[in-house]
Amino acid sequence: MQLWLIPLLPFVGFALNGLLGRRLSKPVVNLIACGSVLLSFLWVLKTLSGLGAFSGGLEEPYREHYFTWIQSGALNISADFAIDRLTSVMLLIVTGIGFLIHVYAVGYMAHEGGYYRFFAYLNLFMFFMLILVLGANFLLLFIGWEGVGLCSYLLIGFYFLEKFATDAANKAFIVNRIGDFGFSLAVFLVVIHFGSLDFATVFDKVKAMPVETSAGWITAIALLLLVGATGKSAQIPLYVWLPDAMAGPTPVSALIHAATMVTAGVYMVARSSQIFLHAYGALTVVALVGLATAFFAATIGLTQFDIKKVYAYSTVSQLGYMFLGLGTGAFSAGIFHVMTHAFFKALLFLGAGSVIHACGGEQDMRKMGGLRKYAPITMWTLACATLAIAGVPGLSGAASKDLILESAYEFAPWMYWVGVFTAGMTAFYVTRAFCMTFFGEYRGADGHGSAEGHGPAAAHDDHGQAAHVDDPHGHGGHGHGTPHESPSVMWIPLAILALLSLGGGFINVPKFLEPIFPLHEGESAAWLEYVASAAGLLGIALGYVCYVVAPAIPASIASTFSGPYRWIYNKYFVDELYDSAVVQPTIDGSRSLLWRAIDAAGIDGLVNGTGETARGIGGILKHLQSGLIRSYAAWVVVGSILLIAYAGFLGGAK
Amino acid sequence: MNFFILAIIKAAVVAFILLTALAYLQWLERKVLAHIQLRVGPRRVGPHGLLQPLADVVKLITKEDMVPSHVNKVFYLLAPFIAVMFALIPIAVIPFGTDLTIPAITVGGVTIGPIHTAMELTDLNIGVLFILGISGLGVYGVALAGWASNNKYSLLGGLRSSAQMISYELPMALALATPLLALNSLSFRTIVNSQSGFIWGFIPRWTIFQGPFPFMFTAFLLFLIAAFAETNRVPFDLPEAENELVAGFHTEYGSMKFAAFFMAEYCNMVTVSCVATLLFLGGWHPLFPAQYGSNFLPPLIFVGGALLSFMHAASPARPFDKFTLPVVGVVSLGLAGIFLIPQLSALLLPLFWFCAKALTVLFVYIWIRGTLPRFRYDQLMHFAWTFLFPAAVVNLFLVGLWVALT
Amino acid sequence: MDALLFMIFAAVAVVCGLNLVLQTHPISSALSLVGVMAALAALYLLLGGEFIAAAQLVVYAGAIMVLFIFVIMLLNAGTEHKALKGSWAKYAGVPLLVALLGMVAYLVQRMSPPTENVVFGEFRKGNPVEIGHALFTTYLLPFEVTSVLILIAILGAIVLARKEIE
């Protein structure tokens, strides 16, 4: 089936763009970037149809062995790709959405510097993501995991002339390292206890073991895996990097930080569902983490004014939903939500991007408004996404969210209620964002875009990274006084995604995933759905009221509950907390202990001492190098004499 | 110690014949050139200048053997010796005919023989390689002569010739390797023996007729061209280009040393023609099978020659030849008679064929010299490296392919 | 007989080698080196290395040394004058070499008994057939590699020696 072709195609695109991109013209770069991803998507389709995934086939994982990679003692790690139904869902999401976003980016990045660099990174990301999804053992998964982390770092810091972008990139990278640390520990534990990293063998061994009710090795592994997942999927306590990651270009936020990469944690947990199912405690922790994340992120989302920040927090909270689903044993529901979320969240971000594009780089919703007459298509597509995420019955968001909530109810009713409340909040803030953006009057200054975007953009259009020196929001919009609709290359993907997020709910992913995650029976009471939907609709209504009908209400609420409001508005001061609790001590410790004591005194002393010694010896030996060839020859003769004397007389040769 | 005596005798015989042949080769060359250019050539000394070579030798020996003051003595004197030495050595491995058997003869109680020996000084089983190696050393003579005589013309000549010889040695070796590939041996005797017989009863199974037709023939031509250059003959005689380099490397050489270079050159010519004969032209195998009377060709030729000379002698138009031509006729008649003696004919026929072929090649040498102008130096090198060498390689490759496939 | 031949050619080789070291003019050294090579070729024949002897003549004496002489003529290298400043190696060299030589000779005598003689014609594997067979079966890869090496050498020589193109 040539699975290797799937990741290879984007890699080829990366290689071409990365190496030759500077010399290639933009159309060629577009062709290479999008074409490679499209080809890979088509190849995925071909492979899946060939494996009969669409016709009820692929019950058993299909596996391709390429070569033995690491062979040390009993440990035998081979480079294998495996594809089962879970993988195929992820593959479709990654390549499909990825392709749409690539196309979108062609329009969005049209005026950016470092064009080829951007698309090279995107393709590289696709490559690693596909490796992550296709890998048949933990090591390949880990490689993809780190690779996507790298690409996310590169793309967040795409405008690397901007302090905030580089800071955000570093933050994301470091926070992820913490998670990856846990993940790698988990991998080591797996090696120790199962002597293999191959999914199939490991999970079979796990299946053979009893379910751990109390803490045990499997629990430890599961928890460490969870740490990794929290890092990658921005769960409490490691979610802080995702909102800052919005410093990257919007397509990146859509592709990496909403649709695909952040769901890698979910995928990983689902992939190792056997382990979690055998570690009851860990599963509960997953559920709790998910629920808490969903709730807190939603509350923060209520108060943000940066449109991308809002969607970022909503992403965090939706991821929390997914983890809630996983934790409550509804793995298929979680994956289902991954898919639907990919649809509408990508759409939200792309719509946001389109809005930002329309406003010439403005991201603050307080400076927007009334865009519905300028950007109707954006509005309608964004409306679809908003309704979908708000959980309006029948739309994609509702379908998956309800499943999650049902399983949460079976797990523990209070979780269900918190989830419902969160759903309401979600509906509220997305509606808020939508209304602030599209209703009312345009609050942005005229010529604002051109003042800030056009000059530098025109000046820096096609030489490299310089394009963003004076454009803090990172979008060198092409100047225009009034907002305007985005080009077709941008809204066509929006339209497709809108359709998907409307009808995506009817793709019965749980049924599809049944061979892997048996649907848990226990017919859920119908009222659960009604309540959830009601919450969603209520949230929408409230949002509409607060931000269209009576715009004064939010301000008054904020003033009355000023304390909690500021608290929430500043994201519970979590960043500051981490800063004071973790970062500063680390810095101080490193400065005082590591730097002054160990590095300066110890290591430098050692190194310099070595250098001094070497110099001393060299000072003696330098007389050997007289520059006269024949003296060298004489030395050779001396050496040979010694050798022969040794060999001949001291009993070398008998 | 029979071996040594035999060897010495053979060496003496071969050396004598060879040196005489060289002298007369020069006479032949002058005659042929003269006739090509519608002159008569030497005819003062002896009838038809037949004694001219002797006269030349005497002249050269009796000349003052002067050594210019500015030369590097040692090498100046060494050079001609080197040249002659490496020119003469290769003859040692060249077979002239089939084995020679002399029955035991008793003269005054001393019994000699019976002697059975090959008609060559030694049958080296790597004869071809040997000749290649020695001829490679031949360069030193010329180069040293040019350098030692401390004269810019000579130096240029020496440099040119050494460069030229090195350059042309490659194609020559490759062209030589071509028949070896097919005949699959390095010993001349084996090579010649494997060329006996006839294809379809009348085409001699010589190398140039063997294999896929054009290749061996091409190899032969390439070898001939390269050999011309190796021996510094026209059209490749730049090292001694009289008119531009004032005779190149032997400007400063007089008398016998000068003769030594000439001997070396003609000896090389002989060697090359012998090698060509042995490797390509079937050595001493007759041109057409015996049942068509190839054994009676030599006597017929000699008889014809005799009749011709008698006729000329009879004609009043040639007063000078009244006595010489009848002598020639009688001699050739005698030769014809000898060829008819069965015991000797078995020995002489191969010899005849061998000499006939070698002489043909030598005649081609002279002919070319009478016909072609001289190359320019850059043309020479260009020709060697851009045409001759690739052609030889391709040819060798094709033959190798053919050998591998069959 | 063999011993006689050996002595003759060994003597030639040693004398020529000495000459190479003692002569002050490069050309003389070069010619004596040619002499050494010729003598060695004869010795190879004694040792049954027919092909290698021929190769010695063709490659070494016929090509390499001609190249040397060619260069010497081209540069018109004169005799070298006395060393202006001698390095210690010159003075330490002789005893060192004597020591080396003595040791090697002693070891050789000790290791190989004088009874095992070199008889001409006892070793028959040196003919072109055997060599070619070994060369194109066992040592095919090194052979090809050497061809590449030679190609590189040709290129290098051309690049180094060509006239500077302004």
Add this chain to the structure above:
Amino acid sequence: MPPLPIPAAAPLSWYLTLSAVLFALGVAGFLFRRNIITVFMSIELMLNAVNLTFITFSYRLKQVDGHIFSFFVMVVAAAEAAVGLAIILTVFKNRQTLEIDELNSLKN
């Protein structure tokens, strides 16, 4: 003819000793000569000595490999000579000298 007063055949050790002598001569040439071309030729002399050793041992071991090795040595020597002489030409072109003692700009 009276038999010669020498052994019928030369011991193997003679050959080895000869090659040692030649090698030492080569080293001597390398040490004492100052003309770079002569030094180069001394190296060739050493190579030849080594070749002789190869051939001798290949005779002793009755294997052809020694010949192959010396053949390779020859090939390498040819390449070396080509490049080395080219280098010498270039050096002479730039420095107008062949004395290795004067080619010491690497020193200090």
